[in-house]
Amino acid sequence: MNDGDSPPSLSGSDLLPPPPLPPRRIVSSGGGGGGGGGGEAHLQVAPAQSKPTTAVTSIDISTLSFPDGSRGTFSTSGGGSGSGSGHGTPPNHRVSSDLAADSMSVMSFAATLRPPGDLASLITGEFNRKSPAWMLLRSQSASVPPFQGVRLDRVNGLAGFEREFDDIPEPAAQGAANDDGVRVALWKSKMKHYMILSSAGKPIYSRHGDLGLINSSMGVVQTIISFYEGAKDPLLGFTAGDARFVIATEGPLYFVAISRLGESDSQLRSQLDALYMQILSTLTLPTLKNIFIHRPSTDLRKPLEGTESLLSSLADSFTMGSPSALLGALECLRLRKSQRHSINNAFLKMRSDKLLYGLIVAGGKLVSVIRPRKHSLHPSDLQLIFNMLFESGGIKSGGGENWIPLCLPAFNNSGYLYMYVSFFDTDNPENPSSTEPPPPPPPIQEQPPPPGSLDDNDDQIAIILISPDKESFYDLKDMRDKVAQQLTKTGSLAIIHAAAKLGRPQVSSIAPGAQISHFLYKSRANVQFCMPSLEPAFGGGGHGPEKLVARRKLMSLYHQLHASMHARHSHLKVLHCVGEDAASLAWITPVFEFYCVAGPNISRAVMTQGANKIIQWAKREEERLFIIGGGVF
Amino acid sequence: MADLANAPKPSSSVKLVLLGEAAVGKSSLVLRFVNNDFQENKEPTIGAAFLTQKCNLPTRTIKFEIWDTAGQERFASLAPMYYRNAQAALVVYDLTKPASLVKAKHWVAELQRQASPGIVIALVGNKLDLTNDESTSTATTASAENSSEGGAESNGADDSGDARKVSTDEAKTYADEEGLLFFETSAKTGHNVTEVFTAIANAIPETSLKSARGGAGGGGAGGGGNAAHGAGRSEEQRVNLNGPRDPNAKEGCAC
Ligand SMILES: Nc1nc2c(ncn2[C@@H]2O[C@H](COP(=O)(O)OP(=O)(O)OP(=O)(O)O)[C@@H](O)[C@H]2O)c(=O)[nH]1
Numbered sequence: 001m002n003d004g005d006s007p008p009s010l011s012g013s014d015l016l017p018p019p020p021l022p023p024r025r026i027v028s029s030g031g032g033g034g035g036g037g038g039g040e041a042h043l044q045v046a047p048a049q050s051k052p053t054t055a056v057t058s059i060d061i062s063t064l065s066f067p068d069g070s071r072g073t074f075s076t077s078g079g080g081s082g083s084g085s086g087h088g089t090p091p092n093h094r095v096s097s098d099l100a101a102d103s104m105s106v107m108s109f110a111a112t113l114r115p116p117g118d119l120a121s122l123i124t125g126e127f128n129r130k131s132p133a134w135m136l137l138r139s140q141s142a143s144v145p146p147f148q149g150v151r152l153d154r155v156n157g158l159a160g161f162e163r164e165f166d167d168i169p170e171p172a173a174q175g176a177a178n179d180d181g182v183r184v185a186l187w188k189s190k191m192k193h194y195m196i197l198s199s200a201g202k203p204i205y206s207r208h209g210d211l212g213l214i215n216s217s218m219g220v221v222q223t224i225i226s227f228y229e230g231a232k233d234p235l236l237g238f239t240a241g242d243a244r245f246v247i248a249t250e251g252p253l254y255f256v257a258i259s260r261l262g263e264s265d266s267q268l269r270s271q272l273d274a275l276y277m278q279i280l281s282t283l284t285l286p287t288l289k290n291i292f293i294h295r296p297s298t299d300l301r302k303p304l305e306g307t308e309s310l311l312s313s314l315a316d317s318f319t320m321g322s323p324s325a326l327l328g329a330l331e332c333l334r335l336r337k338s339q340r341h342s343i344n345n346a347f348l349k350m351r352s353d354k355l356l357y358g359l360i361v362a363g364g365k366l367v368s369v370i371r372p373r374k375h376s377l378h379p380s381d382l383q384l385i386f387n388m389l390f391e392s393g394g395i396k397s398g399g400g401e402n403w404i405p406l407c408l409p410a411f412n413n414s415g416y417l418y419m420y421v422s423f424f425d426t427d428n429p430e431n432p433s434s435t436e437p438p439p440p441p442p443p444i445q446e447q448p449p450p451p452g453s454l455d456d457n458d459d460q461i462a463i464i465l466i467s468p469d470k471e472s473f474y475d476l477k478d479m480r481d482k483v484a485q486q487l488t489k490t491g492s493l494a495i496i497h498a499a500a501k502l503g504r505p506q507v508s509s510i511a512p513g514a515q516i517s518h519f520l521y522k523s524r525a526n527v528q529f530c531m532p533s534l535e536p537a538f539g540g541g542g543h544g545p546e547k548l549v550a551r552r553k554l555m556s557l558y559h560q561l562h563a564s565m566h567a568r569h570s571h572l573k574v575l576h577c578v579g580e581d582a583a584s585l586a587w588i589t590p591v592f593e594f595y596c597v598a599g600p601n602i603s604r605a606v607m608t609q610g611a612n613k614i615i616q617w618a619k620r621e622e623e624r625l626f627i628i629g630g631g632v633f
Numbered sequence: 634m635a636d637l638a639n640a641p642k643p644s645s646s647v648k649l650v651l652l653g654e655a656a657v658g659k660s661s662l663v664l665r666f667v668n669n670d671f672q673e674n675k676e677p678t679i680g681a682a683f684l685t686q687k688c689n690l691p692t693r694t695i696k697f698e699i700w701d702t703a704g705q706e707r708f709a710s711l712a713p714m715y716y717r718n719a720q721a722a723l724v725v726y727d728l729t730k731p732a733s734l735v736k737a738k739h740w741v742a743e744l745q746r747q748a749s750p751g752i753v754i755a756l757v758g759n760k761l762d763l764t765n766d767e768s769t770s771t772a773t774t775a776s777a778e779n780s781s782e783g784g785a786e787s788n789g790a791d792d793s794g795d796a797r798k799v800s801t802d803e804a805k806t807y808a809d810e811e812g813l814l815f816f817e818t819s820a821k822t823g824h825n826v827t828e829v830f831t832a833i834a835n836a837i838p839e840t841s842l843k844s845a846r847g848g849a850g851g852g853g854a855g856g857g858g859n860a861a862h863g864a865g866r867s868e869e870q871r872v873n874l875n876g877p878r879d880p881n882a883k884e885g886c887a888c
C-alpha cells in the first residue's frame with residue numbers, strides 16, 4: 001500500500017545505496033534470483049521500520065536541557081532524530097480510515113484511556129475519577145502495586161491467555177464426529193491470529209491450526225479482501241465483535257492480523273510488516289516477485305519451507321508483547337564505557353576484509369557492533385537475526401558454528417548475505433565446538449522457555465559475522481577465533497558473561513524510593529531502549545502461566561500508552577492515566593520516549609518525580625546503556 | 634569412542650559433508666557423534682553447521698571437520714560449496730521414507746560427477762529404531778551378521794507395525810554397485826553411529842591424508858583401512874544389532 005513513498009529521513013542521512021551483491025541461486029524458484037533490477041526492487045520495498053541504529057546521528061543532544069528542559073522542546077519533533085516512532089507506518093502514510101480505526105481501537109479496548117483526539121492538554125489528570133468513598137478507600141494504601149486485587153483476566157479480556165501458545169492438536173486419525181468442532185473452538189479461543197495468503201487465495205501460513213482446519217476461513221478472508229481490492233478501495237481493517245482485523249497487502253501477498261489484545265492498527269501493521277520482512281529474508285524480493293509473475297497460483301509453502309517456525313516465533317514474541325518490537329528499538333547489554341570500548345577495539349582489530357557487519361550479542365542484548373562507515377544496521381533486520389538466533393531453537397541448540405544465507409531486507413532486499421554464527425562455549429570459549437573425544441553427555445538442553453521470553457539473565461553469548469561473500473566462512477571463522485582469544489585474554493568475555501548473568505537492574509536500584517514498578521526508556525537518537533527487570537512484579541515466579549499473563553498485562557498497557565502517544569493529531573507530549581488497577585505515564589521529547597507503570601494509588605506528583613529520577617539515571621548512564629555509534633571502519 | 638593411547642599419534646583432518654533430504658536425521662547423527670546426545674524435536678538446519686570431532690584410530694587420529702548441511706530444497710544450491718573439497722561424504726536417507734533414498738541417490742550421483750574424485754561416500758539409512766528389526770534380529774546378531782544381513786531385514790519389512798519402507802537389501806545392493814560404504818543407523822539409540830565415522834576414517838586413503846586438506850589422491854581405500862576398522866569396532870562397547878557392517882563394502886570405494 002505505502003510502497004515507494006517512504007520519506008527520505010527514514011533511511012538515515014549517511015546511508016548510501018547498498019553495494020551490489022553476488023547473484024544468488026535458489027533451486028526452487030526456477031526462474032532464478034537476479035531478475036528484478038535493483039532500482040525497481042527498491043521502489044517496492046516497504047519503508048524500513050526505523051532509522052538505522054547505532055549510526056552517528058546529527059541530533060545535537062547538548063542543546064537540550066535534561067530532564068526538565070523537555071518543557072522547552074515541545075514544539076519540535078526532533079529534526080534529525082526522525083519524527084516517526086520507529087514504526088513502519090509513518091504518520092504521513094496514514095489514511096483517514098486508518099486514523100478512525102486507531103482511535104476506535106483505543107476507545108473500545110482501553111477503559112483507562114481517552115481517545116487521543118480529545119487530549120490537547122499535556123496532562124490529562126485523573127479523568128477516571130471514582131466516587132469520593134472509593135477515593136477515600138484507596139488513599140488508605142498508597143503503595144498498592146499495579147494489577148493487584150482486580151480480576152484482570154476478565155477486565156482485560158486475558159482469560160485463557162496462558163493457553164494462547166498451546167498447540168491445536170492434530171486431527172484424530174479416524175475423524176471423530178465432533179473432533180473438528182473441538183479444534184475449531186480451540187482455534188477460535190486464540191486471542192491472536194496471523195495469516196498469510198497469496199492474492200490468488202492460496203494459504204501460506206497461519207499461526208494456529210493446520211491449514212486444512214482453517215482453509216475455509218482463509219477463503220472468506222481472501223474473498224473479503226479481494227472484494228475491496230476490486231473496488232479500488234483496499235480494505236485496511238475492520239472490527240468484528242471484540243476482534244480487530246488488520247490487513248496488509250504486499251505485492252502478491254495478503255497479511256492478516258486478528259487481535260483481541262487491544263493493539264492499535266499501526267502496531268498490528270508493524271507486526272505484519274515484520275512477518276513480511278521474514279519472508280523477504282528467506283526469499284529476497286526479486287525471487288518473490290518472480291515466483292508470482294510466472295505462476296500466480298504458486299504454493300509458496302515449498303519455497304518458504306522451514307520459515308514457518310521463524311514466522312511463529314516472531315508472531316509469538318508480538319503476542320507475548322515485545323518492548324523491542326513496540327518501540328522499534330534494540331536493547332543493549334549494560335557495560336562500562338571503557339569495557340565496551342575495549343571490546344569494540346578488539347573486534348575492529350581482528351576484522352576480516354570480508355566482513356560487512358560484526359555483532360556480539362548476549363542473551364538477545366547487543367554488546368558490540370562494528371560496521372562500515374557507509375552502512376548502518378536497521379532494527380528490523382536485527383529483529384530478524386535475533387529472532388532466528390535467540391527465539392527459535394534451531395541454531396542455538398545445534399552446537400558448532402553456522403553458516404547461514406539470509407537476506408536483510410532493510411539493508412538490501414534483493415540479495416543474500418552470509419551470516420557466520422557461533423555461540424561462545426562458557427567453559428571453553430576459544431573452541432567453537434568440541435574437538436575433544438566426546439565428553440560425558442552435557443546436561444540435557446532444557447526445553448526452550450516460551451517464545452519471546454524476556455528472560456532477565458539469559459547469558460548465552462553469540463558472535464555474528466556477516467559478509468556478502470558466500471565463500472568467506474573460513475575467513476570469518478578465523479576472525480572469530482582471534483576475537484575469542486583476544487576477549488578471553490583481556491577478560492572482556494568474563495565481563496560480558498557477568499553482565500549478562502546479572503540481568504536487568506531493579507527499579508529500586510535505579511531510582512531508590514521511586515514508586516514506579518516498571519518502565520521503558522527509548523533513546524530516540526540511538527534507536528535503542530532500556531528497561532528494568534520484570535522480576536518480581538511481573539515475573540509471577542517461574543515460567544508459569546501467571547508470568548505469561550502478568551507480562552501481557554504490562555505490555556498491553558504499554559501498547560495502549562504507545563498508541564495514544566503516537567495517534568495521529570494527538571500531539572501529546574505527556575500522558576498520565578489512572579485506572580482501577582494501575583497508573584501510567586508516558587512522556588515523549590525529541591531525545592527520548594518514556595513509559596512507566598505504577599500502582600493505581602500513586603499521585604501524579606510522585607509518579608512524575610519517579611519518572612524524573614529514572615530519566616536522570618538514563619542520561620547519566622547513557623554511554624553504558626546504549627551503543628553510541630559502535631565501532632566504525 | 635575410547636582413547637586407547639594417549640601417546641601422540643599422527644593426526645590429520647578430514648573434511649566430511651553430510652547430505653540428504655530434510656529431516657532424515659543428519660544433524661541428529663552429528664549430534665550423536667559429537668556430543669553423544671539426541672533431541673526428539675530437532676529443528677531443521679538453516680544453511681549449514683560446522684562441527685569438529687576427533688576419531689582415534691589405532692595408528693592415527695583423524696580430526697573430522699564436519700559440514701552438516703540443510704536438507705531443505707531451498708538450500709540445495711549451496712551444497713557444492715560444502716562438498717567441493719570434501720574427502721568424505723555421508724549421504725543419509727530415512728529408511729521409513731522411500732523418497733529419501735531416491736534423493737540420496739541423486740546426491741550420490743552429483744558427488745560422483747562433481748566432488749573430488751577420491752571422495753569416500755557412505756550411504757546411511759537412519760532411524761533404524763523405528764523398525765522392528767531389533768526384535769527380529771537381536772537373535773541374528775551373532776549368527777547372521779557374517780552372512781547376508783539382507784535376509785533378516787527384508788523379513789522385518791513384512792511385519793505389521795514396522796515403519797521400515799526401504800529394505801536393507803535394496804539399499805545395500807545399490808551401495809555395492811556404486812562402491813559406497815553402507816550402514817543402517819539410529820541417531821536416537823546411537824546404534825552404528827560411531828561405526829559409520831570410524832569406517833570412513835579408515836577408508837580415507839593415506840595419500841589424501843598427507844595433504845591435510847587436499848582431498849585429491851584417489852587410490853587404495855585398501856586393506857590397512859579394514860584392519861583398523863576392525864580394531865575401531867572392538868573398542869566400541871555397544872551391542873551391535875544386526876549392523877550391516879560389511880568391510881567389503883569399502884573395497885569399491887569411489888576410486
Ligand atoms: N526415531 C528416530 N528419530 C530420529 C532419528 N534421527 C533423527 N530423528 C528425528 O528426526 C527429525 C529430524 O532430524 P534432524 O536431525 O533435524 O534431520 P536433518 O536431516 O538434520 O534435517 P534438516 O536439517 O532439515 O536437513 C528430528 O525430530 C529427530 O529427532 C532416529 O534415528 N530415530
Ligand SMILES: [Mg+2]
Nearest residue numbers: 659660677678
Ligand atoms: Mg539438520
